[in-house]
């Protein structure tokens with residue numbers, strides 16, 4: 001797994017490195033050289049343009065320019081002001097040094113001049129704005145960014161694409177769209193979510209010092225990005241000594257006369273993700289409709305209220321069904337009512353491993369008046385409990401209905417309010433968004449995000465079914481619950497990628513994802529490296 005650090009903690013790593021003898025100027029030297037190396041590795045680099053800003057990101061650019069020149073590349077640094085006028089001592093020194101070494105410069109070019117230069121270049125190094133960027137991109141960088149993006153030249157972003165916040169992943173205005181981002185010391189959360197996913201290209205981490213890895217780990221990573229091999233031991237190896245019950249049994253509770261499809265999708269996903277026996281419990285008024293869509297999955301009718309939702313009278317039936325299953329998923333399509341709130345409360349009190357999704361989460365928000373973190377006893381149990389809120393549901397759970405999390409770091413922070421209030425290792429919040437964090441009390445794990453095809457109605461029901469299925473197959477013997485959830489997310493994403501190949505990038509519906517789950521699961525089991533959903537690069 002690769003550690004991900006908040007930007008303010010990256011600064012602490014820099015300071016810690018100076019204490020072990022790696023000065024900031026040495027770091028800048030290594031950063032520039034690392035960027036130059038990665039640019040050269042693209043191949044066919046005779047002419048390079050370096051767009052340098054006025055802070056230390058620009059400093060990296062001047063170092064890279066000198067390194068490229070030393071490799072015989074024809075380089076030109078584009079700078080808004082003369083090197084002598086740079087106010088930062090470090091950036092000014094490296095810029096002056098580069099000029100002495102023979103690097104040529106273009107100061108404050110017109111748009112035409114810049115466009116001409118870019119069109120004659122094999123690669124552009126984006127060293128305008130780094131982690132010091134905030135607010136809206138000011139001139140001239142907004143214009144430079146526009147020129148780079150419309151030039152078609154290959155772009156290597158240094159540390160972070162200019163215009164992107166390395167912390168939030170938001171690019172409110174102009175932003176470089178890179179082919180490759182060489183990021184210094186460690187991953188930052190903004191590279192992995194929201195606009196970051198569209199603008200970074202593939203990501204390479206340049207550690208810069210041999211002590212970095214240890215110092216980064218000690219700096220309290222906000223999350224850990226998984227690699228495929230991290231999942232290899234999560235599930236027990238397959239065996240033929242099984243029957244349908246020993247492969248894990250899942251109960252899905254959900255549905256209402258308004259939402260008939262959601263529990264069907266969840267139950268089918270649970271079956272496709274490997275559970276041997278799946279049962280669906282829905283309000284009795286929709287049983288015939290539901291049963292018509294599932295051949296292999298028995299459907300149990302629950303007492304139903306006049307509005308077509310599960311009634312309170314269902315509590316003893318659901319509790320009894322849950323007792324016999326190795327995992328339960330509740331929520332898809334169930335709506336929020338007196339009856340469904342009672343059912344969710346009863347399931348929370350039951351000992352069976354539990355996944356709560358969709359309206360089950362809204363039931364909890366109702367139960368706790370939108371302040372789940374103030375009622376930790378509701379979630380305290382000795383068997384696994386997984387909550388799978390998307391951003392709006394998460395906001396509703398923690399009293400931020402009007403102001404739900406807007407970034408990956410916000411998701412992680414709000415999920416931590418819940419898991420830390422409970423304090424138990426049996427609870428994981430799968431905080432869903434453009435990137436998803438599987439947040440446990442000790443660690444937040446980031447599976448590689450799947451494609452945009454996942455943003456389709458019913459896709460969350462499918463994920464809930466997958467997690468319940470995987471949980472059922474471990475029979476409560478799960479060493480690392482966040483990792484099991486991350487594996488489920490990764491399967492979900494890879495199945496969507498496979499579905500895109502069949503249905504087209506915009507044509508995927510949730511049931512198409514279900515159809516690919518078995519193949520996706522086998523691919524993981526056989527240690528096949530997943531092709532990346534975005535651009536074919538597994539680092540991304």
Ligand SMILES: NC(=O)C1=CN([C@@H]2O[C@H](COP(=O)(O)OP(=O)(O)OC[C@H]3O[C@@H](n4cnc5c(N)ncnc54)[C@H](O)[C@@H]3O)[C@@H](O)[C@H]2O)[C@@H](O)CC1
Nearest residue numbers: 027028054055056057129130131132133134136137138159
């Ligand atoms: N983290 C590390 O260990 C290392 C960091 N280095 C580099 O240092 C960078 C951070 O350096 P700085 O703190 O100087 O920050 P930056 O170089 O990102 O930016 C600061 C400069 O950008 C300007 N700026 C900020 N917001 C702007 C906006 N909206 N529009 C236009 N201009 C804006 C500021 O006025 C200032 O001149 C990193 O991104 C990385 O590239 C490397 O030099 C060495 C190693």
Ligand SMILES: [K+]
Nearest residue numbers: 126129160162
């Ligand atoms: K940059």
